[in-house]
Amino acid sequence: MENYQEVLFGSSSSSGQLASYFINSLAITIPSVLFPLAFASLAAYALAWINFRGRDWLYIAIFALQIVPLQMALVPLLKFFSTGVTLGGVTVMPAWDLVDEQKFAQVWFAHTCFALPFAVFLLHNFISQLPKDLMEAARVDGATHPKIFRTIVLPLITPALAAFGIFQFLWVWNDLLVALIFAGGGNETAPLTVRLAEMAGTRGNEWQRLTAGAFVSIVVPLIVFLSLQRYFVRGLLAGSVKG
Amino acid sequence: MAVFTRPRQALAIAGVLGLALSATACGTGDSKKSEKASSPECAPYAKYQGNDGKKVSIYASIRDAEADLLEQSWKQFVDCTGIKIDYEGSGEFEAQLGVRVDGGNAPDVAFVPQPGLVKRFADAGKLKALGADTKALAEQNMPADWLKYGTVNGTLYGVPLGANVKSFVWYSPKTFKDKGWTVPTTWDELIALSDKIAASGMKPWCAGVESGDATGWPATDWIEDLMLRTQTPEVYDQWTTHGIPFNDPKVAEAVDKAGTILKNEKYVNGGFGGVKSITTTSFQEAGVPITNGKCAMHRQASFYANQFPQGTKVAEDGDAFAFYFPAIDPAKGKPVLGGGEVVVGFADARRCRRCRPTSPPPSTSTAARSSATGSRRTTSWTSPTWPARSTSSPSRSCRTRSRSSASTAPT
Amino acid sequence: MDFDFAAEQPKLLMLMYGLIAFAVVVGGLLLLLDAVPAWFARRRDAQLIAASASGAPLPRRPKQREGIFALFFLLPTVLLLTVGLVVPAIRTTLLSFMDAGSVNWVGLDNYSWMFSEGSIVRVLTNTLVWVILVPLVATSFGLIYAVLVDRARLEAVAKSLIFMPMAISFVGASIIWKFVYAYRGDGEQQIGLLNQLVTSLGGEPKSWLQEAPLNTLLLIVIMVWIQAGFAMVVLSAAIKAIPADIVEAARLDGVTPWQMFWQITLPSIRPALIVVVVTLSIATLKVFDIVRTATNGNYDTSVIANEMYNQAFRYGQNGQGSALAVFLFILVVPIVIYQIRNLRQQREG
CATH class of the missing domain: 3.40.190.10 (Periplasmic binding protein-like II)
Incomplete structure (x- = not known):
């Protein structure tokens, strides 16, 4: 237990301070799951059920963006935050200039960007399989798209949302690279993974404390996974039954 | 230091x-x-x-x-x-x-x-x-x-x-005393001691260069140390400023010299395995076998004093201490590599x-x-921009410097 | 033990701001989309009433403005993707035609370097091996496992076990496997599981991660270990969704389990299989963490994503790193084409 006490609540660089990083992880992960979920389901619905020109091409383009390695997106995105956007001398968006815990916003933004292509792919796969009759009946009744989305589609795709939610949760919780760049490494913003990676590099001789730390970081994803597992199964199920 | x-x-x-x-x-x-x-x-x-x-x-x-x-x-x-x-x-x-x-x-x-x-x-x-x-x-x-x-x-x-100060060889004064080995002061003595230890059934050297993104730097330290021992400081500087090709024959000579110890299956890698295990052994744990008698010598910088397991007595009469990595050519003085x-x-x-x-x-x-x-x-082994390294000139003053660090480092 | 809870409060406050922002953005968007058309509808109603009352000709029914809805539904996604991925992709492509410091244009030099440098060709072939083996092995393993545990006792437990590796990060999984592959010299106590196994069978311990080309396969094992769970869960769900009457009918016809698998199960779960293979292929093309953690690309195990990172960030060779990234974009083209075909079929059918 002493190991746990020390890794959790010690306050020097060499002790764990994990409690602080744990809170950072939570603060990073929750919004980073919610934003892509909402945006991707809206987009996936539009791509599947609203008729407009070029929608198939747009979908394919978003799908293809999955391949862009996030390592190559780090520098431009960091520039976007630190210098803003200027087009032809006009400042379209000023620099963010965030300090301390405000940097969470950068991390949310980055994770949301990187998650969207896969999220749209997965949810589109699901939403486009919903019965056509259902949609047409609703349209005939005069329901608008937002209404159909809220009252018909959302309840039907809850399992898919839960499924993607788990994926995204696991990904963000376990992410190291994005956090390193956009959150920095201090105990004000860095998540558990960053801290553990540091401890792993320097604690060759003190495995017991590292394993205590590793355990703390694995417990949460396991709880989330085990409690949402049912949704996960059903979620992907419905998406893939019909061709 | x-x-x-x-x-x-x-x-x-x-x-x-x-x-x-x-x-x-x-x-x-x-x-x-x-x-x-x-x-x-x-x-x-x-x-x-x-x-x-x-x-x-x-x-x-x-x-x-x-x-x-x-x-x-x-x-x-x-x-x-x-x-x-x-x-x-x-x-x-x-x-x-x-x-x-x-x-x-x-x-x-x-x-x-x-x-x-x-x-x-x-x-x-x-x-x-x-x-x-x-x-x-x-x-x-x-x-x-x-x-x-x-x-x-x-x-x-x-x-x-x-x-x-990087030109240090860590050893266990206790083991040396028990076995009756003496600290070598010349390159020939170092090799003779290595042979002697190897003949006794123990691997005389241990080494490890794994260090994440920077893997390889302890090996470059070896080579740089030997560059200073086989070449003049001028040649070393030419090397770091790209005045001579990276793979100049003089450099190759230093690499080969390092190889006479590091790539010698009889000499390495105490506590870890054969020559190949050097690349997968992390630099942090590479010298630890000194303290449990699996290996006799480990070339590493002064900071290594902090890497021994808790309870290790780092002192001239303790479980671990360091001696100066001997010079090869007396005419070239006693060069010290720093970082x-x-x-x-x-x-x-x-x-x-x-x-x-x-x-x-x-x-x-x-x-x-x-x-x-x-x-x-x-340094990073693979870094294309070869880092200029601090080379203290092989003068007398350097020698005293290295002495004093030897005594302060293990505190 | 001087942990200060007060110091943590700004973080929780920030989290709250984030959640509020989420509610405002998403709620606002939906509300807007709801309110605006409703307002137009009311106005039209009013016009209709006014028109019928005054006996003027009825106004024409306005054309449905589907595009507007689509625009708002897609706006957040398209904006974020433009900033986060499209701009970087374009930038990377441009950089790949420039030199290390991104100052001068060098034409196709970086690409010819890529195909002439022996070690890079090795990286490309390694990636090819990965992208062929991982989807294939992970999917088949997942499929076989799913079929076997289907309706077995303790099915949920069996499935959880296989899925568990997904909950561990790629980095964590690689560290675990590094221990499995760990090596100590002959005669020493072996700390790696694999070497313990080999020595207990009387074999010679080996430094597994240094034995090319075997080491690439050993790294692939890690990826399969993680992704087989994903494949299994998706496919198992699909198997469960095969209508019971079809299975029953087949059974009454006396088909063997073998025929059942090939003629009923497999065709029924085809869409799910496609999802799995496509997802795994893309994930494999981008594989980075495993190689980086286990070998850092040494001993002939590097793959494109890893080499790209090393070139661009460790060696300061922006042009060469970018060229590798662009090659990655090109590798995904076959998958995209396949996806387009799929979409067409779906629209027609």
């Missing part, structure tokens, strides 16, 4: 942060002014008063216990001036620093362990040259040789922070943080220095 004496160091460092702050553009402003500001121990920092609540961000590769020491070392400065220092140590330092600088999110100050990296940023115009004040202080307090490591194309960009970080400031650090210490605060000398601002990651 012993390269700078303490008072000198304190002075040198005093200059450092001052400059940094001269450019400070803004601060959070609401931090409480330190009450101690007027106390005598704060006198050296008088120049930096009035920056209460401002922040300086420092990024480096030094982590964990050593980072604790660093933070301790500038605590007094922080208390006196109310300036907040955001320190971040990262194991991904070398790669991440580049990303942050390219992304316009450079730290105010970085401790860069590779002269090659300093050059890369300086060439790209990312670094801020030292101001006149700091430059004067640095020149006053540091040997010109050392300032070379922070100079690119004639402009001084940084000041060395920590120094490590360290260079403190540099970035030109486009974030707008609201323009505070730029050009070196760490004055007290760095005390706590951190004596034990371990180890630049363990001074």
